[in-house]
Amino acid sequence: MAEAHQAVAFQFTITPEGIDLQLSHQALRQVYLSGLRSWKKRVTRLKNNVITGVYPASPSSWLFVVIAILATMYTRSDPSMGLILLIVPKTNKTLIKVFDSLSVQCRTVVSAVLFSTLLWLLLIFTMRLCLKQLLSYHGWMYEQHGKVSNTTKIWAVSTVILSDTPNLLTTQxxxxxxxxxxxxxxxxxxxxxxxxxxxxxxxxxxxxxxxxxxxxxxxxxxxxxxxxxxxVSDWWEEYVYLRGRGPLMVNSNYYGMDFLYVTPTPIQAARAGNTLHACLLYRRKLNREEIKPVILNVPLCAAQCERIFNTTRIPGEETDSLIHWQDSEYVAVFHRGRYFRLWLYHAGRMLSPREIEHQIQHILDDPSPPVTVEAKLAALTAGDRVPWAQARKEFFSSGVNKRSLDCIEKAAFFVALDDDEQGMMGDDPAGNLDRYAKSLLHGKCYDRWFDKSFTVVLYKNGKNGLNAEHSWADAPIMAHVWEYVMTTDCFQLGYTEEGHCKGDVASSLPPPTRLTWDIPAECQERIERSLAVAQTLADDVDFHVLPIQDFGKGAIKKCKISPDAFIQIALQLAYYRNRGSFTLTYEASMTRLFREGRTETVRSCTSESCTFVRALEGGESKEVCRHLFRTAAEKHQHLYRMAMTxxxxxxxxxxxxxxxxxxxxxxxxxxxxxSETWRLSTSQTPLQQVELFDFVNHPDYTTCGGGFGPVADDGYGVSYIIIGENMINLHISCKHSCPQTDSHKFGADIKKALMDLLELMSPEKPDPSKAEQNHSKNSKKDL
Incomplete structure (x- = not known):
């Protein structure tokens, strides 16, 4: 009953003298500190709203305009051309009579301030209108590298003059x-x-x-x-994502991996401490609107960032819904079939990494067993949506089940503590890397809450990763968070020599709370059916992660070809060699140059790329193939620019x-x-915060990116990330049930295609024998 006593804020009893009120000072202090934190956040948001509300001006610019107007008036000049005098009430016929009790000088100053404010607002409106028109210009995307037109130069200068890009700026x-x-x-x-x-x-x-x-x-x-x-975006979210009735697992959710070669600590609880604390630091920066906007000459819309935390997808029989809560001070944790509520704040402050490690270790050491079928409860989120919606309505709408489900759905995010060890390790590093990817994509089908905005997965050997739900945002948004979390974990928070988190632990921390369930036999049957559907889907996934260290962006740029176009044409060549034909190809392109933009499709299989592939495979000369390759690359770049704009x-x-x-x-x-089938579905995971990574001094701290499941039953899903100058990581998925697909064979085909294109397009080195002959000829001429 200790938890029940902690939950009571005050007690009162009736006595002959009246009401005896016994206040719990500790509980009231927690209420006070929680409210104080909430008000601090409100004040910060109010300040940010004022700053963004007057953008592209600033609050201080108002004072400048007022002082300038007053200064000109004291020099006996009237910049308002008589408007200020109309505001000053000298007679009963004047426009404003509320200043009759003020002196003439005071009334003149007030009138000048009012005029200055109106002038300032007019300037803001004009600047905004001009800036909107400037941001609608996308001609800069279509210009060749090093050749900038005068129009783009004028546009760039005008944009810089008018904008000092604020945080989370949206566009047209x-x-x-x-x-x-x-x-x-x-x-x-x-x-x-x-x-x-x-x-x-x-x-x-x-x-x-x-x-x-x-x-x-x-x-x-x-x-x-x-x-x-x-x-586009609201219909895209509803009809492509929320109205989908199939499983989210594999079909929609995607994953992100840890560092490829480094595990900062082998202690699971310690890695959890730093990882969760870094997530909270990112959320605090997000709430304070301190996240620097991603700039691509112009700022990209960050509207999707709003739902990173405290968001859950709720199942419905016809359509799901996304619910976002303003704040949540805890996370839901899964370990060995049990669910826990872990508070991340205490006494009005954020828990330190060492304190979170202590709390996670408490969960790991908890010997209590799960109740019947509790361990497999999350399989409901992995199966079809209609059975989950019906079960939620029937068995989780009241009582202890509703309270526990609310705790999970309202959590900041979900945390899964796995007993497995994962990563690129052991005698079979390549095979273990594939198993690591599959574990992040679907796990055991019941140890991830696939409805949460994202699940942080922490393995027994200290490796981590994440699984993210797709409807609320696209992968670059979650990748931005994960880049910050990984680098903050290793380079800012760090660990002690023993591998523990740094810092001390407060003695008054309440332990994590175990969630309780009352699951009837009929609900247990629903869970087992959902688990069977999910398990069949997971077992069919054939996954291969392929790190390519032979070359990267640096070698491609020497060929003077766009890295993305280079890889996309290599995928066309690999698919042709793999299947003997071409196919409709999907490449995701962002449209965040526009307000609330999400994605657009680049149809990467073009007539130009097909012509090049046929010429290369047909034995055409290098000169012909090079020309056709550049033509195909230019067409791809044009299509990509069109999609973005x-x-x-x-x-x-x-x-x-x-x-x-x-x-x-x-x-x-x-x-x-x-109704057309995209048998080749591709996506690039951009490395957005390059300044956080130091690949020169810390080359082992290489992010591996992430991946997704196959889109078509007889096709491939390919995700790739370009790391620095010398590495490309590929994540390839398909299905075992299709005899024509094999992720490992396709991975080998992609690698060979990349190498073949690099050899084709690399500048030819001079032949030493020919150079010697030319030198002899020139020497004879000199003689």
């Missing part, structure tokens, strides 16, 4: 593309994958769509683009399809486009 809404451009671009990308008869049929469908339904649907999208902050076609066609469904209209063209 995405502009709606023309329907004719979409159909033309689609047909161009689909031509090489269709027979003549199929292409002719799709061309006919596209023309019919343009001339009839397309214009009507386009009108609705234009209307939405004028009204909404982004005409709102000129992609797939999200636009998706929105047209949604509008058609709302109107009850059928479009054969849109139906076929949206």
């Amino acid at each position: 809404p995405v502009m709606v593309n023309k329907g004719e451009v979409c159909t033309f671009t689609y047909l161009e990308s689909a031509r090489l994958l269709m027979s003549d008869s199929e292409y002719e049929r799709m061309t006919t469908l596209a023309k019919e769509f343009e001339s009839s339904l397309g214009n009507r649907l386009q009108w609705y999208l234009k209307l939405k683009a004028m009204w909404a902050s982004n005409y 709102g000129e992609g076609i797939d999200r636009h066609l998706f929105c047209l399809y949604i509008v058609s469904k709302y109107l009850g209209e059928e479009s054969p063209f849109l139906k076929e486009v949206l």
Whole structure:
């Protein structure tokens, strides 16, 4: 009953003298400190709201304008051209009469301040309007490296003058593309994958769509683009993610890995202490709006950052929902089938890494066994969504189950303490690295809460990683968090010589609280069925992680080719060698140049890349292949720029399809486009905070990136990250059930393709024998 006594803030009894009130000073102190922390956060947010509210000006600029206006008035000049005198009430006919009790001089000063404020607000509005127009310019993306036009130079200078980029700055809404451009671009990308008869049929469908339904649907999208902050993102989140009824595990969730070669400490609790504390530091910076915006000449929209913490996906029978709480002072922890609530704040302060280590060790040492089926409860989040929604409504809507479920769903994030050891280790480092990836992707199918915004996984040997839910944000957002957590863990927080976290432990810390459950037999059957579905899906995943150290961005840049284009064309070459044909290829591109932007598709399989692959495999000369390769790379870069600047076609066609469904209209063209299979799905994980990593002095502290499951049953999923100048890490997934796919074979094909392209495009070294002959000839001429 100790926990019950700690939960009571005060007690009172009725006595003959009246009410005897016995206050618990410790409990009231906790209430006071918690409220103090909340008010500090409110004050910080208020300050940030004032600063961002007057952006691109600053609060101090108001004082400057006021002083400037007053100074000009005392020099007997009137910058307002008589407007200030209209405000000063000299007669009953003046505009404002509220200052009658003030002296003439005082009234003049007040009027000047009012005029200055109005002038300041007008300047802010004008600057904002100009800045919006400047941020809508994307011509800089289409210019060649080293060749900057005068227009872009003027744009860059004007943008710098008008903006001192604030934290979490958002940008313009995405502009709606023309329907004719979409159909033309689609047909161009689909031509090489269709027979003549199929292409002719799709061309006919596209023309019919343009001339009839397309214009009507386009009108609705234009209307939405004028009204909404982004005409794509809300529908994309709802229909692509939240309305999906299949398992999140493997199909939607993705993972992020630890350092590849280094494990900072072998003590599981210590690694948890630093990792969780670093997560809290990031959240504090986020709440205070101190996270530096990612800049790509212009700031990228950071709206997705709002839901990193305290967010959960709630299952529904028709559609799920995302619930975000303003704050949460604890995390939910899973270990050996038990669930715990771990408070991360005490006495109004954040727990130190050493204190979190102490609390985690308390959980690891807890000998209590799980109740019946409690260990496999999270399998409900790994299976199909409808059974989970029904079970949640039937068995978790009241009583102890609701309280425990609320504790998990309202937690800052989820923590899984695994008994396994993972990483690139032992006699089979490559095989263990593959198993490490699979463990992060799906685990045992019941030891991750797949509905939480993210789950931090900590292994017995000190290795860590994360599993993230996809609907609330895209991978670069979570990658930004994880980069900060990893580097803060190792380079700022650090460990003692024994491998423990630094610092001391307060003696008054309350222990973690065990969550309790009352799971009836019928619910147990639902859990087992969800686990069977999830286990079948997990067992079918064939995964391979391939670190390539032979070359990286440095070698590619010497070829004067975009690294992303280089890798994407290598993937086309590898797939052709692997399957003997080309396929529709998906590459994710961000659209965060726009407000609330998420992603767009780059159709990487182009006629130019296919022509190059056929020429290379057909034995064409190096000169021909080099020319075709550069042409393919330029086309890929053009498509990528179009996707980033709102000129992609797939999200636009998706929105047209949604509008058609709302109107009850059928479009054969849109139906076929949206039902196509992406057998090769690719994504690059960008390294965003390069300044946090020191690959020169600490080359072993190399992040491995992350990956995702296969999108198509007979296809591949490929995630890659370019590390520094000399390394590329690939994460390749497919399914065992498809006899045509093999992740290890495809990985070998990709590596060979990269090497072959590097050999093709590398500058040729001079032949020593020819150099000697030329030297002899020149010597004879001199004689």
